[in-house]
Amino acid sequence: MAKFDWNETKRQITDSQAWQSIFRHGYEDTPRNRILMVSGNVWLHLHPSKVQKHAVRLRFTWCMGGITFLLFLVTVVTGVYLMFYYRPTAEYAYADMKYLEFDMPFGMLMRNMHRWAAHGMVIAVWLHMFRVFMTGSYKPPREFNWVVGVILLVLTLLLSFTGYLLPWDQLSIWAVTVGSNMARATPLLGHGGPFHEVLGVNPVYDARAFIFGGAEIGPHTLLRFYILHCIFFPLIAGIFMAVHFWRIRRDGMSGPL
Amino acid sequence: MASREGNESAVAMRAAGAAAGGAAARTPAGGGSKRIEAPIKKTGGGGEEKLHTWPFLVRSEFLMAILVIIVLTVWSLLLNAPLEQPSNPTRTPNPSKAPWYFLGLQEMLVFFDPWYAGVVLPSFIIVGLMLIPYLDINPKGNGYYTFRERMFEILSFFIGFHILWVSFIIIGTFFRGPGWNWFWPGQVWDPHLVEALTNVDLPYMFGFRDYLASAIFGLSLIVGYFVVGYAGLYYWIRSRPSGDPWSAFPGGGPEILKKWGPVRFGITGFLLIAMAGVFIKMALRHALNIKYILVTPWINI
Ligand code: HEM
Numbered sequence: 001m002a003k004f005d006w007n008e009t010k011r012q013i014t015d016s017q018a019w020q021s022i023f024r025h026g027y028e029d030t031p032r033n034r035i036l037m038v039s040g041n042v043w044l045h046l047h048p049s050k051v052q053k054h055a056v057r058l059r060f061t062w063c064m065g066g067i068t069f070l071l072f073l074v075t076v077v078t079g080v081y082l083m084f085y086y087r088p089t090a091e092y093a094y095a096d097m098k099y100l101e102f103d104m105p106f107g108m109l110m111r112n113m114h115r116w117a118a119h120g121m122v123i124a125v126w127l128h129m130f131r132v133f134m135t136g137s138y139k140p141p142r143e144f145n146w147v148v149g150v151i152l153l154v155l156t157l158l159l160s161f162t163g164y165l166l167p168w169d170q171l172s173i174w175a176v177t178v179g180s181n182m183a184r185a186t187p188l189l190g191h192g193g194p195f196h197e198v199l200g201v202n203p204v205y206d207a208r209a210f211i212f213g214g215a216e217i218g219p220h221t222l223l224r225f226y227i228l229h230c231i232f233f234p235l236i237a238g239i240f241m242a243v244h245f246w247r248i249r250r251d252g253m254s255g256p257l
Numbered sequence: 258m259a260s261r262e263g264n265e266s267a268v269a270m271r272a273a274g275a276a277a278g279g280a281a282a283r284t285p286a287g288g289g290s291k292r293i294e295a296p297i298k299k300t301g302g303g304g305e306e307k308l309h310t311w312p313f314l315v316r317s318e319f320l321m322a323i324l325v326i327i328v329l330t331v332w333s334l335l336l337n338a339p340l341e342q343p344s345n346p347t348r349t350p351n352p353s354k355a356p357w358y359f360l361g362l363q364e365m366l367v368f369f370d371p372w373y374a375g376v377v378l379p380s381f382i383i384v385g386l387m388l389i390p391y392l393d394i395n396p397k398g399n400g401y402y403t404f405r406e407r408m409f410e411i412l413s414f415f416i417g418f419h420i421l422w423v424s425f426i427i428i429g430t431f432f433r434g435p436g437w438n439w440f441w442p443g444q445v446w447d448p449h450l451v452e453a454l455t456n457v458d459l460p461y462m463f464g465f466r467d468y469l470a471s472a473i474f475g476l477s478l479i480v481g482y483f484v485v486g487y488a489g490l491y492y493w494i495r496s497r498p499s500g501d502p503w504s505a506f507p508g509g510g511p512e513i514l515k516k517w518g519p520v521r522f523g524i525t526g527f528l529l530i531a532m533a534g535v536f537i538k539m540a541l542r543h544a545l546n547i548k549y550i551l552v553t554p555w556i557n558i
Contacts, residue, residue: 058321169344
């Protein structure tokens with residue numbers, strides 16, 4: 001019986017065809033590998049392989065863009081878990097929340113994390129915007145990325161707002177009622193707004209009915225908000241984030257000349 | 258350097274295409290080439306030392322991610338997400354509050370009608386935010402923190418964001434109770450509290466009783482307000498000296514106005530004057546109980 005040689009086994013594994021097909025380069029700390037670590041990895045490749053010194057400092061970015069993105073990812077993961085147990089119908093939605101809280105393993109924790117991460121994302125995105133403003137990073141050539149950012153800000157609020165309805169409790173339907181009542185007051189397009197007679201809109205056919213899927217908040221609204229919340233807005237936000245990140249990569253981080 | 262040369266030849270090609278009438282319609286002469294060059298001529302990092310992303314940046318991101326997830330997990334273990342009674346469309350809670358991040362707008366309902374507070378104002382906010390990079394032509398302060406070189410921009414942002422948006426959310430969240438009346442934190446919410454509504458329209462206060470006359474009066478006030486606002490902004494900017502913090506414009510105020518151009522001046526002025534209008538309306542309400550300034554059968558402001 002040969003003595004078990006750990007290093008030999010390790011070498012055999014890392015030399016095997018399977019290993020080499022997955023991991024392309026070694027881990028030695030060489031400048032070449034440092035660059036390959038980033039450029040050879042699809043996730044890390046969001047970064048350039050080298051960055052200016054100031055861009056790494058927390059003092060400059062407050063890391064708020066990154067935290068916004070991280071919290072977004074947290075809501076995606078916890079949200080998928082919640083989707084397994086939640087049915088977007090008026091009969092079941094509230095009962096499913098209770099079920100989730102009391103019967104599902106980690107249900108309450110997942111729900112809490114989803115909720116607080118969403119709130120955290122709203123705060124983080126504001127702080128991110130504030131920092132980008134304070135460093136003047138919207139100035140040329142990054143004007144358009146600021147515009148993309150504002151779209152992301154609106155999408156973040158819409159994601160949060162559509163999710164607010166889903167527990168189908170008193171808090172959610174009344175908060176969404178108050179929020180959506182604004183649509184009723186839209187000039188021209190809302191039945192409570194100025195000049196609504198011009199287009200002849202009415203409670204069943206106006207801007208708010210378009211959001212609600214009917215004249216009043218009800219089961220149709222729940223389904224509508226569910227689809228917007230779980231599919232439509234995340235998809236759109238994902239697309240805009242891809243553009244946002246791509247442009248940061250192209251333009252580089254802003255910095256003193 | 259190779260990429261730089263490649264870029265220049267791309268510029269040359271683009272210019273040739275423009276000369277041939279291709280992209281000429283969309284980009285003003287010279288504008289196109291400037292744009293293409295932009296990504297290469299990065300601001301920042303001129304002579305600055307560069308670090309490897311791995312490990313330096315990835316390391317701080319990783320640590321920050323762990324920290325955020327730990328904080329979030331602890332927070333989620335300690336504090337449960339709210340779940341109230343099942344929804345009941347026949348029982349309206351008092352107060353009904355929008356989600357907290359919209360409470361700034363709900364607070365505006367105290368001072369403006371819903372079509373303005375809930376639709377027009379938020380549209381101004383979103384469009385105004387998007388326009389910031391195109392309205393602000395001060396080249397200073399790109400990529401570093403400075404107050405001195407950008408006082409005007411930073412103060413405007415401060416008023417819009419910190420005062421109007423953030424502090425109104427705080428008021429809406431912590432200081433508003435039943436009937437949207439003001440309650441101090443800790444004060445018992447009395448749902449039967451009645452506050453006398455003694456508000457009066459400004460034209461009425463000035464003795465106008467007739468709809469047409471008061472509409473004309475209100476409209477002239479608003480138009481006059483904008484005229485005064487624009488004039489004030491114009492003369493204030495024109496009188497800017499050339500030194501700090503306007504050092505980007507050695508010619509001082511007149512040069513700023515020339516570079517800014519009438520369109521940028523017009524839009525910036527409109528947004529700033531409309532924003533200041535919110536404060537004026539609030540002041541009129543608190544000081545004189547003014548309800549509306551402009552009263553018409555269709556809209557009131
Ligand atoms: C879902 C929302 C958003 C995500 C996930 C996001 C993510 C990021 C990240 C990761 C960065 C890199 C630098 C940093 O961390 O600060 C960044 C930079 C930037 N963001 Fe965002 N962002 C979002 C929303 C916004 C908003 C609302 C704005 C502005 C209104 C904005 C404007 C910018 C600009 C101009 C940069 C470049 C900054 C520079 O070069 O210094 N972003 N964003």
